[in-house]
Amino acid sequence: MIDTYRNLDWGYIGPALLEAIGDTIYMVAWAFVFGGIIGLVIGLTLYTTREGGLLASRPVWLLANFVVNLIRPIPFVILIAALQPLTISVIGSGIGNDAVVFVMIWASTFAIARIVEQNLVSIDPGVIEAARAMGATRLRIVLTVMLPEALGPLILGYTFVIIALTDMSALAGIIGGGGIGNFAIVEGYNRFRPEVTWLAVAVVIVFVQSLQMLGNWSAKKVLRR
C-alpha cells in the first residue's frame, strides 16, 4: 500500500492534484461569497415579510417563497443544463470553472435563503419588539438585532452550505471545469487507478472536516456554550 503511493508518478500527479484543490477552493469560495450575500438578503426578505413580520407584505413573501420553492428542488446537474443560455450570456461561456461558479451561485442562493429564514424564525419575537419599543428603525433592527441574535445557528447553516457547495463543485468536470471531483474521475476512475481516486477522497475528507470544525468552533464561540 505504502509502496503504491511511493511509486506513484508524483511529478505528474502532484501538480495535477494541487491544481484541482485550487480549482475547488476557487469555485466554492466565489459561489459562497455571492450565494451567501444574495441568499442572506432573500432569507431576510422571507422572514421579515411574513405575516406579523417587521416588513409584513403578503405579495412580496408569496413571490420570494415561490421562487425559492421553484429553484431549490432542482438537482444540481439539471440546473447546470437548464441555466446554459443564461450562463453563456452572463459569463460568456457555458464551460469551465466560471460557468460552474455561476450555477453554484444560483443553487446556493436559494439553499441559503431557506436556511437563513429557518434560523431567523427561532429568534425570540420579544427581542425584536423590545428593539422597536426603543425606537430602533427597521434596518437597524435587521442589522443589530436579528443577525447578531441568530448568528450562532447562522454560522452552522452556512457551514452546511459550504459543504454542499463542495459537493456541487465536484460535478464541475461535466462542463469542462476542474476541481477535486474532476481529478478523481479523469486521473483516477477513467485510468483505472483507484489509488489516485483515493487521494481525492482523502483531500475532500480533510477539506470538509476542517470546514466543519471551523464552523462548529465559531458557532460555539458566538454562542458561548
Next chain:
Amino acid sequence: MPESLIEFRDVTRTFGKGEKAVTAVDDVSLHVDRGEIYGIIGFSGAGKSTLIRMVNGLERPTSGSVRVLGHEISSMAESKLPAVRSRIGMVFQQFNLFRSRNVSGNVAYPLKVAGWSRARRRERVEELLEFVGLSDKAEQYPEELSGGQKQRVGIARALAAEPDILLADESTSALDPSTTAEVLSLLRRANEDLGITILAITHEMEVIRSIADRVAVMDRGRIVESGRVYDIFSNPREDRKAGFVGAALKDRPTSEDVQRIRQSTEGRLVTISLQDSTAMSSVLGRAASHGVSFEIVHGGMNTTKNASYGLLTVAVNGPQPSVDGFLAALADAGQVQEVHG
C-alpha cells in the same frame, strides 16, 4: 390640573374581521398624569397587553385616539414613531434582553439608537447599573443572570435614554415573590427619584397595591372600574364582589369558604371593611361588653402604597339583640355586610 402624558379617548382595538372578530380593547378612555404610577389590572386576555402596546405604537387602535407626550400616536406614520418611542421605556414580562449582548451592551443599546456618543454611553451605563445594583455584572451575558437580575437589566435598559414614561408589561409576573418585591421597589425608586411616569399592567394585585397611585380594573376589553388605589381596595362595592379585586385579594370568603366556615362555627357571618384599623380594634375590643363573642374566620389587613386597609369576616355569637347591637356599633367604624352562604 396635572399634565396628562398618556391619554386614551374612546379607544377600541378589534382583531380579525366579520364573525371571527375579537374586540381586545373596547371603548377605553383613561389618562395618566405626569409623575404618577398608573396600574391596570385584569386577568389574562382582558386586553391589557394590547392596551399598553398602543402607547408606543406597537399596536394601533381600530378607532379612538391615543395621545402620548403631545403626539397623536394612533395616526402617526411608522417612520415617525421612533422619535416618540425613544422617550418611552418599556419593561417586559420575559425581559426580552438581547442574548447576543452582555449587560452593558443591553443597557447601551437604546443609547446607541438615540445617538449618544461612546463616552456619554459608557458613563450612563455605569450610572444605570449602579442604580439597579448590577455594577459587578456589566460583562456578563443574560443567560448567566437570575430572573430578578435580568429584569433589573431590563429596567436599566428601559430607563437608559432618560424617557418620560416607563411602560411595565407584567414586569414581575415571571418572578418569585421575593424578587418581585425587589423589582417593585426599583420601579418605585425610578418613579420617586427620577420622576418617571409609569404605566404598569399586571394580573398581580401585589403590584398594584405596593406601587400604584391609581388603578383601572380591566375585564374583557373594558375598564370596569378605576380610581385611587386606596379607595378601591378599602371600599369595595357589593357589585365588585365577583370581580377582580375580590378574587385577587381573597378578601371575602367564597361560597366554598363559607361552607367550610359553617362546619366549624355558628353565629352571624359579617364582612367588615376596615379603613381605620385603630377604630375597628377598639370596637371589636368591646364585644364582651355587648354580650357577644366573635372569631375572625377570614381576611386580614393589607397595605397599599400609602395607607392600610383590610377586610375581615367574623362570626359573631350571642343572643339576637346583643348581636344586632354589636353590629350597629361596628357599622360606625366601618362598612359591614352580611355574608350569606
